[in-house]
Amino acid sequence: MPTVTVTRLLRFNAAHRVHNPALSDAENAALFGKCNNPHWHGHNYTLEVSVRGPIDARTGYVMDLGKLRDAVERTVVDLVDHRNVNVEVEFMRDVNPTTENLVVGMWRQIEPALPEEVRLVRLKLWETENNYVEYDGA
Amino acid sequence: MPTVTVTRLLRFNAAHRVHNPALSDAENAALFGKCNNPHWHGHNYTLEVSVRGPIDARTGYVMDLGKLRDAVERTVVDLVDHRNVNVEVEFMRDVNPTTENLVVGMWRQIEPALPEEVRLVRLKLWETENNYVEYDGA
Amino acid sequence: MPTVTVTRLLRFNAAHRVHNPALSDAENAALFGKCNNPHWHGHNYTLEVSVRGPIDARTGYVMDLGKLRDAVERTVVDLVDHRNVNVEVEFMRDVNPTTENLVVGMWRQIEPALPEEVRLVRLKLWETENNYVEYDGA
Amino acid sequence: MPTVTVTRLLRFNAAHRVHNPALSDAENAALFGKCNNPHWHGHNYTLEVSVRGPIDARTGYVMDLGKLRDAVERTVVDLVDHRNVNVEVEFMRDVNPTTENLVVGMWRQIEPALPEEVRLVRLKLWETENNYVEYDGA
Amino acid sequence: MPTVTVTRLLRFNAAHRVHNPALSDAENAALFGKCNNPHWHGHNYTLEVSVRGPIDARTGYVMDLGKLRDAVERTVVDLVDHRNVNVEVEFMRDVNPTTENLVVGMWRQIEPALPEEVRLVRLKLWETENNYVEYDGA
Amino acid sequence: MPTVTVTRLLRFNAAHRVHNPALSDAENAALFGKCNNPHWHGHNYTLEVSVRGPIDARTGYVMDLGKLRDAVERTVVDLVDHRNVNVEVEFMRDVNPTTENLVVGMWRQIEPALPEEVRLVRLKLWETENNYVEYDGA
DSSP, X not given: OOEEEEEEEEEEEEEEOOOOTTSOHHXXXXXXXXXXXXXXXXXEEEEEEEEEEEOOTTTSOSSXXXXXXXXXXXXXXXXXXXXXXXXXXXXXXXXXXXXXXXXXXXXXXXXXXXXXXXXXXXXXXXXETTEEEXXXXX | OOEEEEEEEEEEEXXXXXXXXXXXXXXXXXXXXXXXOTTOEEEEEEEEEEEEXXXXXXXXXXXXXXXXXXXXXXXXXXXXXXXXXXXXOGGGTTSOOOHHHXXXXXXXXXXXXXXXXXXXXXXXXXXXXXXXXXXXXX | OOEEEEEEEEEEEEEEOOOOTTSOHHXXXXXXXXXXXXXXXXXXXXXXXXXXXXXXXXXXXXXXXXXXXXXXXXXXXXXXXXEEHHHHOGGGTTSOXXXXXXXXXXXXXXXXXXXXXXXXXXXXXXXETTEEEEEOOO | OOEEEEEEEEEEEEEEOOOOTTSOHHHHHHHHGGGGOTTOEEEEEEEEEEEXXXXXXXXXXXXXXXXXXXXXXIIIIHHHTTEEHHHHOGGGTTSOOXXXXXXXXXXXXXXXXXXTTOEEEEEEEEEETTEEEEEOOO | OOEEEEEEEEXXXXXXXXXXXXXXXXXXXXXXXXXXXTTOEEXXXXXXXXXXXXXXXXXXXXXXXXXXXXXXXXXXXXXXXXXXXXXXXXXXXXXXXXXXXXXXXXXXXXXXXXXXXXXEEEEEEEEETTEEEEEOOX | OOEEEEEEEEEEEEEEOOOOTTSOHHHHHHHHGGGGOTTOEEEEEEEEEEEEEEOOTTTSOSSOHHHHHHHHIIIIXXXXXXXXXXXXXXXXXXXXXXXXXXXXXXXXXXXXXSOTTOEEEEEEEEEETTEEEEEOOO
């Protein structure tokens, strides 16, 4: 059977500040400017989750997208939506919530939740309509 | 000369929580659910600012859009971008920062900053890609 | 209190054919061309539902958007999503499901389901990214 | 029958410079800055054409959107697409091609080409994703 | 000459139901839920067709995009637009029209129609704004 | 540290004509049709610039996106925005400004301006909402 990549988009919004807890406040302010605002700011994020595998002859699916959505909602979206990433998100504890670190944290949440027959091949996380990050597990 | 409406879009992001300071925490939680999260959440907002007036025979403009952008940046965007609306925005002091109240507050900031020859006729404020509010000064 | 218009977007997809049951097949084919295909075609529709009212001093809302979404899902989206509009949608029985007729049918479904304090002022229904219709109850 | 507004979007691209031929080069440069570049610049424009009328009982349409598209292509899009608005567009001869003046010129082209049973009620012309103008014939 | 990938987007709409003709109706209903609705549903699809090759020194093109569009319209879009994929599309005969199977069927239609100097490297097919599949011929 | 790809989008508009200066006017007209219009046409371009590297432990960034934006504005956007690509852009001198050649020219401008710790891995240039090109330096 042909091998195809299928992608589901999910949207959530959250507060954060870019802040490295290992550095002083002055260093953080110098490095991150307004993104370091101690009173927080926030974003509407869009996450594209891509899994790859052979098309199942019985279903015609690589994977049921409803099940993919459920897995990502349970392991990621329900934990970050309408939350403060620095303060409330266990899988980002002590991590500076840049988009880069956030996408890596999400990979570690999603990958173990997927069924064996597919492989997580790409996460693409939009922070604004002008920037996004992609991670492939490397 | 014909009368035309011209619109400039501006984008910003901010943290907030939906919270009426005149109510108890329990009442706020009951009314606003996850939008009342005390640790905040946030959005990428898009604001559409529409002014109406006759086309100026000399310029062919209702109003120079660069000047409109500057006026809105100075009176609104610079005050809310990468900010916490509940805590840091003077024109929203003691106001519950719903999208409805936010758009009214922005109207009061923008209208006095516009030149006489145009009339502010509509603000449209997108909170997410699934909801927006419109205000015409009524 | 200021009066504001708030809008919620909802998305669904459906099959249909443009077909006037009062006309002959030949007349339908001549009038509607490929949109009259007897084997159906379909669309991803986007519906923008706009209600207008004063901002409630207690909530800061014109109307809780979660309640608006629930009302529209119950009276419209649940009845048309993943359905055939000609065959399965009671509120479009014997009606030619053009976008024009569909938006009027939806108005009649939604309006009685809204609370007294708001007024339904506009439905905007996108059939494709190149066309939409607006209805204000006229 | 209910009265509905139907809108068709059309896209084209063109070169132009913002330039008032009644003014000196120095005045134009001072007024319009980089938009006055004598070597031209250009845009991908999107035009939204809205007509209003009762729903026809026979067709279920306010107006056949294919006929609306044809009328706008013939009177506007074919004349401006892949063209220089200042140099090649007869209906903009001696007119400074700001978005304001362009939308008024387009109105004068489209309105006489429409059938009697509909009324042209709005043109909305996007110049970039950050600005648009609306004209209602006023 | 540098090697570049060029992509053309095409849009169409169609009716379908997710249904494996080798299974019973009960099995289909259990597997596919509302997507198996026997009365069909439908979508506005967007197809992104990507070809790769060296830039031609004479034209500056990898391939004339007008010719690419024509090839895809002739081999795919004209066959599926305003159609029922299960019933009317020869290249999907006896195939369950999931997005995965549809993109593979389209690859087999498009690839033989392309000129020798380019290689079809990716099809990306959006079914809704929340999901898409990618196929690279594997 | 994980390796991530980060992307910044930038927008500009410009005039151009597709024209190979090594060919006769008749050959150009035959090859390029309306895109060869001697009076120019233009576009709103969107450029997606992707760089790849390990996440910096101190900043949580692959690269500060503000610095990436500044580098691309200085080496590309400031040179083409509101310009005529055929006439005014030094890095496209004597080059036929197809989207393919434009993206290669931009690569040669951007790559030397990036810091050592990241690698430019992809430029994606949208000419209209219906076509784009991608270049990876090959």
